[in-house]
Amino acid sequence: AFSGYRRPDGRVGTRNELWVIPTVGCVNQLAAHLAEYGKSQIASGRWTGLDGIQAWTHPYGCSQLGDDHVNTVRLLSALAVHPNAGAVLVVGLGCENNQVDDLRAQLGGFDASRIRFMVAQEEQDEEERGRAILDELARFAGRDVRVSCPLADLVVGLKCGGSDAYSGLTANPLLGRFTDRLVRQGGSALLTEIPECFGAEQVLLARTPDPKVRQDFIRLIRDFRQYYTCQGFPVGENPSPGNKAGGITTLEEKSLGCVQKAGQAPLVSVIRYGERQRTRGLTLLEAPGNDLVAVTALAAAGAQLILFTTGRGNPLGGPVPTLKIASNSHLARQKPHWIDLDVGPALSGDGAWEALDAQLLDLVVRTASGTSPTCSERAGYREIAIFKNGVTL
Secondary structure, eight states: OOEEEEEETTTSOOOOOOEHHHHHHGGGGHHHHHHHHHHHHHHHHHSOOOOEEEEEOOSSSBBOOOOHHHHHHHHHHHHTTTTTEEEEEEESSSSSSHHHHHHHHOOSSSSSSTHHHHHHGGOOHHHHHHHHHHHHHHHHHOOOOOEOOOOGEEEEEEEEEETTTTTTHHHHHHEEEHHHHHHTTTTTEEEEGGGGGGTTTHHHHHHHHHHHHHHHHHHHHHHHHHHHHHHTTTTTOOOOOOHTTOOSSSSHHHHHGGGGTTTOOOOOEOOOOTTOSSSSSSSEEEEOOHHHHHHHHHTTTSEEEEEEEEEOOOOOOOOEEEEEEESSHHHHHHOTOOOOOEEGGGGTTTHHHHHHHHHHHHHHHHHHHTTTOHHHHHTTOOOOOOOOOOOOO
16 A cells, blocks of 8 residues: 545545646746745745645647647646646636637536636736735645555556666566556556557557457557658667667667566557546557656656656656666666666576565555655656647747
């Protein structure tokens, strides 16, 4: 079990934070100023019961067409109802494509006491008004308390970035073992990075029992291949220079390592970018391999924390706690301020896997319970990135 925040809709948060979400990049600095105000209130003790406040700034929300606009609206609305957010202030400008009313409609049924909206062009002093709304939200969300929750309430995002030749031998298989254990206990895992499934599709298809889910999977792979080819780019434009320097030679090698994070669990659902996970078990989420875009998509889909394996190292942190798991001990020694768990000892044998299983489970429980912040949380590294593939006006 872990200690989490049970929300009215039944989902559980691993943090109780206040989030400021701008609808458009034009109000990024306003959102950032409001978040700084909130941090000062928490530091002074005037706000209590909160784990922090974040502004999820981004450059989009206007001058976008088609799927890009749809993706931005979906992604931001999914974040607005995330269980790690005890309360949310959505900040709009007023003249953008991503209108506040449209985003509100995208939310469907929501708790109006937890999600508030402000349009800057309609306020005489938008910073003063924003601070007043945040004060009200902080008093409301600050009353929430942690309660004991079963592992079945966890939704864990699976990600690898800056992989090396050890990733497929140590860190990714360890995540696969954890995924199997979590799913057996009724929990859920989200796998993404669709371009890094290319060449390893059959591994997942072989354990996709539902015919509809199989067709959804095949369609998703086909669509992502077309995303490359329709723009004249080769599907195999991978591995990255860092992957190659780390010993990975082909896309197929990288993909076969990537899918190991899903263990042996059956694939029960396939969802598109910006959609939320609704089926317990292993879900495949549409998103690219780009680290920050994929981490953001995993969070928006409902992951309350993310397990991020790396062989080369990466300091980023996403909207939810992002645990960095090193595939080799050299990286863990070189970057202890980046790495939360060293999986290099897996190569030693002698019961190492069982010890690492226990270490990872303990780390997940402590992180989900808020008693062990991630390295990226301690560093203050928190941000989002939104997928874009079309025209900007």
